[in-house]
Amino acid sequence: MRRKLKPIVVLIFFSLITLVMGVAYLKERQLDKQVLQQASQTIPIASLPSINPAPSSSAEEDIVELKPIIDVSGWQLPSDMDYDTVSQHVSGVIVRVYGGSKITKNNNASHTTGIDKSYKTHITEFQKRGIPVAVYAYALGTSEKEMREEAREFYKAASPYKPTFYWVDIEEETMSNMDQGVKAFRDELKKLGAENVGLYIGTYFMTEQQISIDGFDAIWIPTYGGNTGYYDAAPQTDIEYHLHQYTDRGWIAGFNHDVDMNQIAPTQENKLAIFKKLFGSLPSTN
Structure with a gap:
């Protein structure tokens, strides 16, 4: 027991x-x-690589997505545009300031002086929302003298708004030597103080009229492809260009009508650098 x-x-x-x-x-x-x-005393200490606080342009481009660039004129009525909404969907805007001389009184978008009827509102409203704005003029001078006169009217109306770039839109044969006329328009703008002057022109018209791009700070080419409202074709050209208008049937939130859509040229390696060349800086809303 x-x-x-x-x-x-x-x-x-x-x-x-x-x-x-x-x-x-x-x-x-x-x-x-x-x-x-x-x-812990035996663990080696590894030194970290120095970090550059200002990223390079190529590094910036990896993280920045550029939105479409639109161009507008008096044909896009301010009353139809919700500037708050549109500004959230664009990286830059190019506003027509001058519609060319010899405008008839029946034109709904321009005064008989050639000045666009809506340019002041467009520029003011976009700039107020932090969107960089460039400007353009549709040139219709029939002589070098008239081309220079148009350039003066264009600059006088646009310069108070300090646009990032001045564009000369050449689409019609208005004089026997278009190259001289285009040069006269550009030279007058430069003489007046425009530091950045670009040329908007189709490649076929440029070749047909033998217009030189020498002396311009940037080239803007329209090529629509199928004109579906979306980008589907790049310009077929060997010249270096900076901006591509790829449709006139684009759609942007805040505006219920067709609008011209543009992008930095797909051939450009550093698109952000080109954007800054044309517009100075990224929008403050981005």
């Missing part, structure tokens, strides 16, 4: 066991701590 243990004996026994285990655990933790301290 087994001898019965007294409760006090059992309590003392288990207390001793618990004490021994606790002491062993504390010694083990202390040993681990010493081992870790010794190991």
